[in-house]
Amino acid sequence: xxxxxxxxxxxxxxxxxxxxxxxxxxxxxxxxxxxxxxxxxxxxxxxxxxxxxxxxxxxxxxxxxxxxxxxxxxxxxxxxxxxxxxxxxxxxxxxxxxxxxxxxxxxxxxxxxxxxxxxxxxxxxxxxxxxxxxxxxxxxxxxxxxxxxxxxxxxxxxxxxxxxxxxxxxxxxxxxxxxxxxxxxxxxxxxxxxxxxxxxxxxxxxxxxxxxxxxxxxxxxxxxxxxxxxxxxxxxxxxxxxxxxxxxxxxxxxxxxxxxxxxxxxxxxxxx
Numbered sequence: 001x002x003x004x005x006x007x008x009x010x011x012x013x014x015x016x017x018x019x020x021x022x023x024x025x026x027x028x029x030x031x032x033x034x035x036x037x038x039x040x041x042x043x044x045x046x047x048x049x050x051x052x053x054x055x056x057x058x059x060x061x062x063x064x065x066x067x068x069x070x071x072x073x074x075x076x077x078x079x080x081x082x083x084x085x086x087x088x089x090x091x092x093x094x095x096x097x098x099x100x101x102x103x104x105x106x107x108x109x110x111x112x113x114x115x116x117x118x119x120x121x122x123x124x125x126x127x128x129x130x131x132x133x134x135x136x137x138x139x140x141x142x143x144x145x146x147x148x149x150x151x152x153x154x155x156x157x158x159x160x161x162x163x164x165x166x167x168x169x170x171x172x173x174x175x176x177x178x179x180x181x182x183x184x185x186x187x188x189x190x191x192x193x194x195x196x197x198x199x200x201x202x203x204x205x206x207x208x209x210x211x212x213x214x215x216x217x218x219x220x221x222x223x224x225x226x227x228x229x230x231x232x233x234x235x236x237x238x239x240x241x242x243x244x245x246x247x248x249x250x251x252x253x254x255x256x257x258x259x260x261x262x263x264x265x266x267x268x269x270x271x272x
Contacts, residue, residue, distance in 0.1 A: 033086045033154075034086060034269055034270055034271050035083060035084070035085060035086070035270040036083065036084040036085075036086075036097075036155065036267055036268070036269065036270070037081075037082070037083045037084075037267070037268045037270065038081070038082055038083070038084070038212075038265050038266060038267040038268065039079070039080070039081040039082075039265065039266055040079055040080050040081070040214070040263055040264065040265035040266075041078075041079045041263050041264060041265075042077070042078055042079060042080075042103070042214075042216075042261040042262060042263030043075070043076065043077045043078075043261065043262070043263060044075075044076050044259065044260045044261035044262055045073055045074070045075060045076055045259075045260055046073065046074060046075075046076040046105035046106075046107065046134070046257050046258070046259045046260075047073045047257065047258045047259075047260070048071035048072070048073070048107040048255065048256070048257045049071075049256040049257065049258075050068040050069060050070055050071065051068070051069055051071070051253045051254055051255060051256065052065055052066065052067050052068065052069070052253060053065065053066045053069045053116060053227070053229075053251040053252075053253045054251055054252050054253065055231065055249055055250065055251045056225070056250050056251060056252055057249050057250040057251075059231055059232075059249050061115065061119070061232070062114065062115025062119065062231075063115070066113065066114075066115050066116045066251075069109060069113060069116055069253070070109060070110070070113060071107035071108070071109055071132070071255075071257075072106075072107055072108045072109065072110060073107075074105055074106040074107060074108065075105065075106070076103055076104065076105035076259055076261065077103060077104060078101060078102055078103025078104060078261065079101065079102065079103075079263075080099045080100060080101030080102070081099060081100055081101075082097055082098055082099025082100065082101075082140075082142070083097055083098060083099070084096075084097035084142075084144065084155075085097060086155070088146060091143075093145060093146070094143045094144065094145055095143065095144050095145075095146060095155075095159075096141070096142065096143050097141075097142040097143075097144065098139065098140065098141055098142065099139065099140050099142060099163075100137075100138070100139050101137075101138065101139075101140065102135070102136060102137040102138075103135075103136055103259065103261070104133065104134065104135050104136075105133075105134045105257070105259070106131075106132060106133055106134070107132045107134055107171075107257070108129060108130065108131050108132050109129070109130040109132065109229070110129055111127040111128055111129045111233070112125055112127030112128075112233065113127075115231060115232075116130075116229055116231060117129065117130045117175070117229050117230055117231065117233055118232070118233040119231075119232045119233055126232075126233045126234070127233035128175065128230050128233045128235055130173060130174070130175055130229045130230065131173070131174035132171055132172070132173055132174070133171070133172040133174075134169070134170070134171055134172075134255075134257070135169075135170045135171075135172070136167060136168070136169050136170075136196060136198070136220055137167050137168050138165050138166055138167015138168065138196065138198055139165050139166070139167060140163040140164065140165030140198065140200065141163060141164060141165060142161055142162070142163035143161065143162060143163070144159040144160065144161035144204075145159060145160055145161070146159055147159060147160070153206065157205065157206055158203065158204060158205035158206065159203065159204050159205075160201075160202070160203045161201065161202060161203070161204065162199075162200065162201040163199070163200050163201075164197075164198065164199050164200075165197075165198050165199075166195065166196060166197050166198060167195075167196055167198065168193055168194075168195065168196065169193065169194050169195070169196035169220060169222035169224075169255070170191060170192070170193040170194075171191070171192055171224060171227060171255065172190070172191045173190045173191070173192070173227055173228040173229065173248075174190070175190065175228055175229050175230035175235055175247070175248050175249075190226075190227075190228035190248060192224045192225070192226035192227055192228075194222045194223055194224045194225075195222065196220050196221065196222035197220070197221050197222070198218060198219065198220045199218070199219045200216055200217065200218040200219070201216065201217060202214055202215055202216025202217065203215060203216075204265065206267075210266060210267050210268070210269070211264065211265075211266060211267075212264070212265050212267060213262070213263070213264055213265075214262065214263060214264075214265060215260075215261070215262040216260075216261055216262075217258060217259070217260050217261075218258070218259040218260075218261070219256070219257070219258055219259075220255075220256070220257050220259065221254060221255065221256040221257075222254070222255050223252070223253075223254050223255075224252060224253060224254075224255055225252040226250060226252075227250065227251050227252065227253060228248040228249065228250055228251075229248065229249055229251065230247050230248060230249070231249035232247075232249075234247050235247045235248075
């Protein structure tokens with residue numbers, strides 16, 4: 001009798017455990033009404049606007065202002081971390097959130113823009129590339145609209161979202177990048193950091209439990225007063241008999257960029 005009772009109890013335990021494991025597998029992606037932290041990784045491209053450069057170092061050949069500096073479209077990578085709050089019941093169906101994000105890109109100015117990183121001389125055009133590295137780190141306030149709400153996805157299967165924020169915008173300039181940027185005489189970066197405004201919009205869709213894919217576009221703008229370039233293309237490797245070393249000219253400019261990113265995010269479920 002004891003053996004039968006023990007076997008029955010064991011069987012009930014096995015069945016109960018299997019049912020509970022199955023129920024756990026079928027849990028919603030994120031529980032309804034819970035705080036939802038996340039972290040993301042992204043990659044894409046950055047498309048800078050052509051901007052005017054106003055030189056403030058006293059250089060006069062070619063005028064004080066150069067129109068339409070052609071910053072290059074280049075690859076971009078970054079990431080963010082944030083949190084969504086379950087507020088849609090009191091905010092007309094919208095959730096609110098906040099995040100910190102950062103990304104990096106390379107808006108170089110290829111040789112040769114007349115009087116920006118090169119100049120026409122009697123024997124032809126002389127110029128160098130201006131290598132540029134952009135870094136943005138900032139915080140955003142976000143709102144999203146949960147869509148395709150179901151028992152399996154009580155917070156929505158996908159979400160369009162928008163946000164605004166601000167942060168620090170840094171450009172590291174390496175004038176004369178075509179000469180002396182490698183080898184025994186690397187040219188040092190000239191850095192300038194400025195406050196920036198950012199706006200973004202995108203859409204995110206859950207692929208499966210806790211993992212979502214997203215695509216978004218961001219706009220950043222900042223005014224920099226300490227940017228550098230070798231205006232007349234005369235930088236040479238620093239340690240040669242003929243070299244004249246690094247030559248820079250300071251300019252100021254608005255920098256406006258559209259960043260297009262796609263990536264994956266991992267969401268977490270903080271239950272009460």
